[in-house]
Amino acid sequence: MPTAELTTKIPRTRFSPTTKTIMTATTLKVHLLQLSCHFTWDLIDGEIDEIEERLQNQLTYLVSERKYMVYNLLAYIKHLQSDYTESIANLNEAERNCLSTSNGTNCELLVIYGNYAWVHYYLNQLEESQLYIDKANNVYKELKQTNDPKDIPEIYGEQAWSLLNFNKKHYEKAKDCFEKALKEAPQDPEWNSGYATVVYRLEGFQNFKTPGLKWESLNLLKRAIELNRKDSVMKALLGLRLQDLKRTQEGLINIEEALQQTPNLPYLLRYVAIFYRRAGMIDKALCVLKTAVSLIPNSGFHHYQIGLCYRSKMSEKKTLAKSDFKNIKTYSREIQELLQKTIFHFKKGLECKKTHMYAYIDLANIYIEANEYKKAEETFQTVLSFTNLTDNEKQQIHFHYGNFEQFKKKSEKEAIRHYKEALLIPGTFYNKQRCEQEVKKLAERKITRDPTNASGFSLLGFVYKIQQKSADAIKCYEQALTLDPHNEEYLSNLSELKLAI
Template sequence: MSELSEHTLKSRLPQLTCHFTWSLLEKDTDIAVIEERLYNQMTFLVTKNKYMVYNLLAYVMHLKGDYTKAIANLEEAEKKIRENIPDGTDRRYLVTYGDYAWVYYHLKQFEDSQSYIDKIDQINKQLKLSTTDSQEIAEIYGEQGWSLLTFCGQYYEKAKACFEKALELDPEDPEWNSGYATAVYRLEGFKGRKCPASECKSLELLKRAVKLNPNDAVVKALLALKLQDLKRADEGRKYVEEALEQAPNLPYLLRYVAKYYRRAGLVDEALRVLKTAVDLMPTSSFLHHQIGLCFKQEMFKNKRAFKHVSFQNRQMHTDKIYELTRKAILHFEKALEYEKTFVYAHIDLANMYSEAKEYQKAENTFKKALTLANLTDEEKQEILFSYGCFEEYVKKSESEAIKHYKNSLRITEPNLHRKDCEQALKRLAENKIRSDHRDALGFGLLGFIYKNNGNTSEAIEYYEKALKYDPYNEDYLSDLCDLKLMI
């Protein structure tokens, strides 16, 4: 191929709508986890859009540098589309052909790359679409939304926007309604957020998705969980039972059913369902984490009941608590074996090591969690809060606890765990001042809290009090100077 033609390819490829132009970045996810997730979806998901799984897997193979498998998956995607649309002009081919063009370009097979661009142009011509128009297709927005939703949590907002555009073009499509409802549902609970009932938008979207696609058992389970969130668990139970009757051996459903049961306090039922699911997907980090949460919940339930146990039964009860703790640890460790970047499994494992009095393991796990790549602010704040509690209550190191709480407060993202760290610091500060009205550290902590919350005048007041009792403290002097410069 001539250099001029190669130059033309370089300018044309970025105009294609496919996985290579959707900013799916390897640094934002765990490629091994995505790969396994997609293979599981091939096995278990029943959908007319399974070609999307093959397209995304082809892109993942590109990220791994395995172009033989990338092409094999694109061939499978083509086959799946052809089974539904035999004439080869359907718009569903556009993403697959775009991926082909990019893969062959990376292989330096420029003529093959150009041939797929020609196929895209031919489909656009047959469908009377311009290059720009071809981007405004419901199936393309839907596939992009699904890919973003599958790739990582940081992309949920973008996925939601894609599904919105797909629905503007095709409002009654069951798949795009399910995708949109799922994206909104996940965003409402993303990273431990609590969505007030007055702001909850996913409920009506999930109901609509169930109405348009009554065979989608997974969406029914999400609706049940949302109703449970809104204190309407009895109403949600109906959807759980319907979903289980429809798909009793679908692991994607069973994990949500188990979550519903666990949150309802029905731990035995949750474990029964999770056993079925993990037998089908033994290397699922999500399922092992859920099993660990069940044992953790039972362990704390037994700890709370300990004071009511008769003296002669206490050893047996202690043994039961120990057994539940070990089982929780085992499954949290398995979750991290299969997904090394699973932030919440790190936190839960560290806390359970602490319960088992394996303090060095707990500390090492907290430290490892803080070194994970691509932590969101919310994740970092939750790790720091849990680590701070461990230092304060278990290791009795107030100075280390303060360090972690302060680091959390330096992150401006407002959420529950930042608030928890703020309250912990305020409690420690007020206790110090109550014990000694001349305690500079107590006043300094209050100054720090107000400074990081943007309350300049209150921060200045408390830093001045701190300096009254510790006049040469460089941190207080520096912060006070910064604050006065802001006025």
């Protein structure tokens, strides 16, 4: 159990807080909840061990004047792990780093003081906790002379950065916080880069084929680069977005320039590899990824990307095998080797990053190619059990699971169940239209096989209902009811549709 002696003396302050009568734990909690820090930002739904490892890698490889933010978040992670000795140690480092780079306003210390206060509170060191509450309040008093203390870009920026690092469900809130930080400090390179990053990631959840979709991140990334020409990661993200817009050559220029700047930065290499792989430059992508893995061996993302590269090479071999029967045995052996390499790296990626949804889908599908249906089923079931999936992710899982049931297990009933689950998810995502097509084909097949089968008309009515073609849906449900007059499901859907009209 740590003691107050672990905290550092503040070498530079404009105030000398005086400790009044020590508050009770209950009263202290009220004051603590008013502080803006990691303990009051609702940071939830994250894989703590993965986040900790990522932050440790950032301390090794990322260069930033605001490195104190990494130590600050690490202190909170250590609290979640009930390791208060390390929590205090990370706060000491955060404070030391902050004081060495501070612009003299003490604003950056506010979150650190808040975290200190909370950690000492959990250690039942109430006097020390109150001391840091007083220190934070004194900084606020100083700021009141020139600013509204509620509009402090350093706090909004650090909150946004922490949310961005914690979990994808926090991205919208992170975006909002970055916007507030930039409203007060529009030229800040760190907040501009963070804002461009979160918008880029949020765009990744959208349907790329949506007509008229505007890529807001494009100009944001360009602005971030203008403010910090050394930010190679922003250049790589810009390269990828240009690639999305079919401006591949222009994107490649940014990628090559970024790679020349920081050839051994793992966070850059992941994006460079994605660009190369999507451009069909698989060997170059693998070369880059192997460098990245040598730097961060336990990176789930890098192993997953390696798996994708081997899967691409496997597809190439299959295509060649179809036109070169003389060497079919050689191709078959090479295909099997690439198949096993793909499985290995997908599994390795999931060992390192247990919540990587796309890796689960791809692993399940590669198990299907390997005719390991039981493992595929277990993989789909595992990822479906996750509680933090986005609607887009749920839809993708059900679509691929439905394909597995329909085309491999030959179970129309289960396939329809998964397709319908996908279509009932609100929002228009990439796989929605594909699900509609599959359900419609299954419905028409049922009707063709047996025109007296009410379920075929009901299923077709369901598709029309999803497509908001009410008149067509009503006709289908009426036909289904004619064939099965006492079916409550058909009657309920028909009544709902007519009431809506």
